[in-house]
Amino acid sequence: MSFKVRIAQADRTIDVPTGATILATALDAGIGYPFGCQSGNCGACKSHLVKGEVTMEGYSEFALSDEEKARGLILACRAVPWEDGEVAWLEEDDLVVHPRRLLDCTVVGLEDATHDIKRIRLAIVSGGPFDFSAGQFASVTFEGCPPRDYSMANVPGDPVLEFHVRQTAGGATSMHVATKLKIGDHVRVEGPFGPSYLREGHRGPIIAVAGGSGMAPLKSIVERALQKALPQHIYFYFGVRTERDLYLHDHFAALAKTHDNLHFIPVLSEGDGSNLRNGLVHEAVAADFDEFDGCKAYLAGPPVMVEAATKLFEQRGMRRADIHADAFYTAAEMATAGKKTGAEL
Numbered sequence: 001m002s003f004k005v006r007i008a009q010a011d012r013t014i015d016v017p018t019g020a021t022i023l024a025t026a027l028d029a030g031i032g033y034p035f036g037c038q039s040g041n042c043g044a045c046k047s048h049l050v051k052g053e054v055t056m057e058g059y060s061e062f063a064l065s066d067e068e069k070a071r072g073l074i075l076a077c078r079a080v081p082w083e084d085g086e087v088a089w090l091e092e093d094d095l096v097v098h099p100r101r102l103l104d105c106t107v108v109g110l111e112d113a114t115h116d117i118k119r120i121r122l123a124i125v126s127g128g129p130f131d132f133s134a135g136q137f138a139s140v141t142f143e144g145c146p147p148r149d150y151s152m153a154n155v156p157g158d159p160v161l162e163f164h165v166r167q168t169a170g171g172a173t174s175m176h177v178a179t180k181l182k183i184g185d186h187v188r189v190e191g192p193f194g195p196s197y198l199r200e201g202h203r204g205p206i207i208a209v210a211g212g213s214g215m216a217p218l219k220s221i222v223e224r225a226l227q228k229a230l231p232q233h234i235y236f237y238f239g240v241r242t243e244r245d246l247y248l249h250d251h252f253a254a255l256a257k258t259h260d261n262l263h264f265i266p267v268l269s270e271g272d273g274s275n276l277r278n279g280l281v282h283e284a285v286a287a288d289f290d291e292f293d294g295c296k297a298y299l300a301g302p303p304v305m306v307e308a309a310t311k312l313f314e315q316r317g318m319r320r321a322d323i324h325a326d327a328f329y330t331a332a333e334m335a336t337a338g339k340k341t342g343a344e345l
């Protein structure tokens with residue numbers, strides 16, 4: 001048995017088998033539906049449910065808020081129809097869809113960014129070119145490890161890809177990277193994914209907030225904005241625990257000296273007597289801004305930080321559409337906490 005679902009922009013109707021998602025069926029049918037993680041985490045497949053009923057499988061609140069759900073939005077990658085219907089993916093002025101690539105890469109650079117973050121450089125051996133937008137991520141498979149999502153830290157167009165991987169205690173991939181990865185190892189990279197990329201046409205102030213290895217996508221976003229000579233002010237907050245967790249501090253401090261519009265603000269949550277700002281990173285943003293008129297926010301890092309910053313921006317009147325957030329959920333967190341299940345809808 002199947003249900004007929006019309007995809008508005010493609011002007012096609014697909015037969016979605018019982019229990020299958022709209023996105024999976026549309027992609028199988030060769031329709032260029034926008035998508036990212038395919039697991040209800042990124043929001044790239046967000047769509048209007050024009051007609052019909054669907055059951056939503058588990059998803060993250062960052063991908064689809066309650067308010068959006070109440071407005072009739074769904075995530076096509078989690079939407080299982082139970083009657084005929086119609087959907088239309090969200091049109092964004094500057095929506096980008098890059099071809100999805102499967103790259104074979106080799107580790108050409110490996111260094112300790114901090115005591116628990118590795119900075120990795122990968123040369124693309126085959127499968128390129130790899131087009132992406134600053135801020136996007138890829139599914140990365142190190143030899144013998146399960147695939148995990150990591151954000152590109154380099155600017156688009158660089159011949160070498162850069163990733164920052166933070167150790168998670170007991171983590172299958174990050175502990176492999178911390179203890180076993182070496183120059184010359186083979187790595188597979190699939191992507192790009194994710195809707196939290198730099199909107200290059202936007203001219204309002206940029207508020208970039210990174211926590212820990214959330215530095216990676218925001219490094220890409222901030223460097224891309226400077227490379228494109230975007231004229232607006234860029235406030236780059238980097239939240240870490242203590243001074244030993246800071247990295248690329250000199251790099252961004254130097255960039256801020258040569259670019260009047262860049263303001264780099266490291267914030268330590270466990271102040272240790274240094275001259276840097278102390279407190280939680282979203283509290284530092286809250287202290288600096290009364291309102292966020294015309295701003296866009298880019299957030300990446302631990303879910304708890306992304307959640308607190310998102311709340312702050314929303315409370316101070318920022319539209320959800322102007323908040324571009326990547327919460328670094330682990331695979332286990334994705335499977336349990338932080339995701340809503342169909343039963344809760």
Ligand SMILES: Cc1cc2nc3c(=O)[nH]c(=O)nc-3n(C[C@H](O)[C@H](O)[C@H](O)COP(=O)(O)OP(=O)(O)OC[C@H]3O[C@@H](n4cnc5c(N)ncnc54)[C@H](O)[C@@H]3O)c2cc1C
Nearest residue numbers: 149150151165166170171172173174213216328329330332
């Ligand atoms: C969009 C996105 C972008 C990301 N970008 C980055 C990035 O740029 N840099 C970065 O460092 N990270 C990033 N992450 C996080 C990254 O994908 C991994 O989740 C992280 O590196 C941990 O992976 P792991 O394999 O080491 O740990 P996992 O093996 O996934 O384990 C994670 C934790 O869960 C525990 N665990 C494992 N299985 C279970 C279980 N069944 N029940 C309960 N607990 C369990 C483990 O002990 C461990 O503490 C990103 C995540 C997302 C979603």
Ligand code: FES
Nearest residue numbers: 036037038043077
């Ligand atoms: S592709 Fe649907 S939420 Fe990421």
